Amino acid sequence: MVSSTSAITDLGSNFLERFGAASGIGRIMRTNPGGGGASESTETPRYRTWFEGYGISATNAPVGLFAGDSRKTWGGIAGVGARIVPGFNVGFSVDQSRTDVDVPLALQSARIDLTQFGFNASLDAGPWTWASAIVHGVGNINSRRDTGFGFATAGYDARLDGVLSEISYYWTKDQNRIVPKGAVEYVRAETGGMQESGGLFPVSATGATVQRFRVLVGAEVGHYWIFDKKVFDLSAYGKFVNNVMQNFSDTTVSLGNQSVTFQGIGESQYGADAGASASLSLTNAARLYINYDAKFRAAMRSHQGTFGVELKW
DSSP: HHHHHHHHHHHHHHHHHHHHHHHHHHHHHHHHHSSOOOGGGGOOOOEEEEEEEEEEEEEEETTTTOOOEEEEEEEEEEEEEEEETTTTEEEEEEEEEEEEEGGGTTTTEEEEEEEEEEEEEEEEEEEEEEEEOOOOOEEEEEEEEEEESSEEEEEEEEEEOOOOOEEEEEOOOOOEEEEEEEEEEEEEEOOOOOEEEESSSOEEEEEEEEEEEEEEEEEEEEEEETTTTTTEOOOOOOEEEEEEEEEEEEEEEETTTTEEEEEOOOSEEEEEEEEEEEEEEEETTTTEEEEEEEEEEESEEEEEHHHEEEEOO
């Protein structure tokens, strides 16, 4: 259960940060859609939709009583957005994912099916962009534990809520750009209590709650090329992460009259995020892109790959 609550929190952060950043850092295609200095007012497409598929691989080293785990996630995203007036954009997106969590030292595993709904908005004011996103997620968790005399299984629910706000400054020269940015993020994840069935000595456990508030500061650098009426863009980013506040409820596991309490496990206070993106705009109305995102913490490593297509009209 400790691994499941942590995984839900991280999935919320991943979606929140990608979705929130997409409304602000995609500015190059809003303010210069043709790649040739066209003004934003000449941009014809007002609406857009996007579809993404992604995979995440993450590992957490053992810490105290926590045995460590490995996680594999596959998911898909569909979204729609609109330019309300020049410089102001909104979007809505749905993320459906499945995560397999393996805790080999504890002979345990779990599968998490999570659906997340997100809303974002961005406002451009000169070189500045303010972007915000909110996310709500609901999911189901099915756990499996090898007792040596059969498997003990359980099912329980999960939910999460998160909000992110980011400010960035868009500096450009010729076809190059540097985008310093800072963001604050809050995520709260909750899992329900569970009761195992089957196996030898099935146990019960109380629900768990995680709250995390953090600050992210970094920058994106990028360059685009124009050829045959197409725009090819490459970018990379780095962020410093400070988990200012992390609160974890204890989880009590009971077998009959005996019980043991486990403390929640969070990230190290400081860490770093990094990534890169390649984008090919086939026309003003069609774009293909791939993203790579990595997270580095004291006891955790995470790598995510994303492929997407965006259509405008």
